[in-house]
Amino acid sequence: DAGVTQSPTHLIKTRGQHVTLRCSPISGHKSVSWYQQVLGQGPQFIFQYYEKEERGRGNFPDRFSARQFPNYSSELNVNALLLGDSALYLCASGREGQETQYFGPGTRLLVL
Amino acid sequence: GESVGLHLPTLSVQEGDNSIINCAYSNSASDYFIWYKQESGKGPQFIIDIRSNMDKRQGQRVTVLLNKTVKHLSLQIAATQPGDSAVYFCAENIGSSNTGKLIFGQGTTLQVKP
Numbered sequence: 691d692a693g694v695t696q697s698p699t700h701l702i703k704t705r706g707q708h709v710t711l712r713c714s715p716i717s718g719h720k721s722v723s724w725y726q727q728v729l730g731q732g733p734q735f736i737f738q739y740y741e742k743e744e745r746g747r748g749n750f751p752d753r754f755s756a757r758q759f760p761n762y763s764s765e766l767n768v769n770a771l772l773l774g775d776s777a778l779y780l781c782a783s784g785r786e787g788q789e790t791q792y793f794g795p796g797t798r799l800l801v802l
Numbered sequence: 803g804e805s806v807g808l809h810l811p812t813l814s815v816q817e818g819d820n821s822i823i824n825c826a827y828s829n830s831a832s833d834y835f836i837w838y839k840q841e842s843g844k845g846p847q848f849i850i851d852i853r854s855n856m857d858k859r860q861g862q863r864v865t866v867l868l869n870k871t872v873k874h875l876s877l878q879i880a881a882t883q884p885g886d887s888a889v890y891f892c893a894e895n896i897g898s899s900n901t902g903k904l905i906f907g908q909g910t911t912l913q914v915k916p
Contacts, residue, residue: 694845723903723904725904725906731908731909732891732893732906732907732908732909733846733891733904733906734906735903735904735905738903746897746903748903780845780846782904789834789836789851789895790836790848790851791836791848791904792848793838793845793846793847793848794845795844795845796844796845
């Protein structure tokens, strides 16, 4: 079975631009979560979506938004990019009723 | 507060020895914990999990121990191999499975010497 997939793998943007990151969960998984991982630190929770509804939000500004589609794939949008948004953005999916989350390879975003 | 921390940033072991990676958590209400392995350039890989109603759980070459009294979690890797070299994170689940979020620690780098 395919794992969580994310696109693109790498991205370079300049300050002020916006970015859209995409995630496809493991087949059968209805929950998708997004995390930001700054170099040298553990992942930080941004959002969780379940059945197309936002079920959790971390301590991130409103520049960050996300949505989940009927096929359970998800997009993370970041507007007005700042240098500090440079990080590895991870997507994780999980089965209904289970806390275990399985991560994708991430999208590495560099903001110049 | 919400925090999960690891005691040591780097652990260096000899190939074939056992490794023990420690983790302290602060949320006494958390009831589910996960260990992840993250290799360079990759996403975190699930290793093993444990619920708060258990003290110990074993997998293939790995064992997780949970001490709820002192809010301490450890990951034991038997017969450590070069392929075990990676950063290891413990994570704590906040909330239910459909509304929860994982709180990660800073990570411990495991270096395996041949």
